[in-house]
Amino acid sequence: MAAKAALQESDRVNVRPPIPVLAEPVRVRVLGDVALLHGERVVPVVPRMLRSLLGLLVVHANRVVSADRLIDDLWQDDPPSAPAASLQAYISNLRRLLEPERPARTPPSVLLTRDPGYSLRLDSTCLDLTEFEVLVQCGRDLLA
Numbered sequence: 001m002a003a004k005a006a007l008q009e010s011d012r013v014n015v016r017p018p019i020p021v022l023a024e025p026v027r028v029r030v031l032g033d034v035a036l037l038h039g040e041r042v043v044p045v046v047p048r049m050l051r052s053l054l055g056l057l058v059v060h061a062n063r064v065v066s067a068d069r070l071i072d073d074l075w076q077d078d079p080p081s082a083p084a085a086s087l088q089a090y091i092s093n094l095r096r097l098l099e100p101e102r103p104a105r106t107p108p109s110v111l112l113t114r115d116p117g118y119s120l121r122l123d124s125t126c127l128d129l130t131e132f133e134v135l136v137q138c139g140r141d142l143l144a
Contacts, residue, residue: 029128057120066117
């Protein structure tokens with residue numbers, strides 16, 4: 001009986017809470033000035049390092065990017081004295097921009113922590129670059 005209770009307890013420890021679904025997903029604009037769109041509200045992404053981080057995550061959307069790779073790509077040969085802590089601070093700031101209405105202490109649903117790094121959960125319809133590529137292909141199909 002005690003072994004069964006211990007097994008059930010260990011099972012609960014490894015279960016992640018469900019990822020909430022946003023009522024209206026954030027849109028990411030990378031063509032032109034980098035920005036986030038919440039409905040009709042445009043949120044600029046500043047400073048430059050935050051834009052760079054968003055760009056790296058967009059390029060690898062829906063895939064895990066290791067923290068080490070993000071640190072290497074962001075700071076190249078000139079990392080800060082505590083690169084992991086600096087990266088975490090930028091991740092936290094980016095999460096606030098991506099999900100400004102998310103209550104404190106609730107799991108994020110867009111920028112996820114996944115071993116060994118982070119994953120930007122982004123539907124292809126939420127990225128202006130993808131929308132542009134779809135429209136170009138529609139135009140080509142109409143001309144064919």
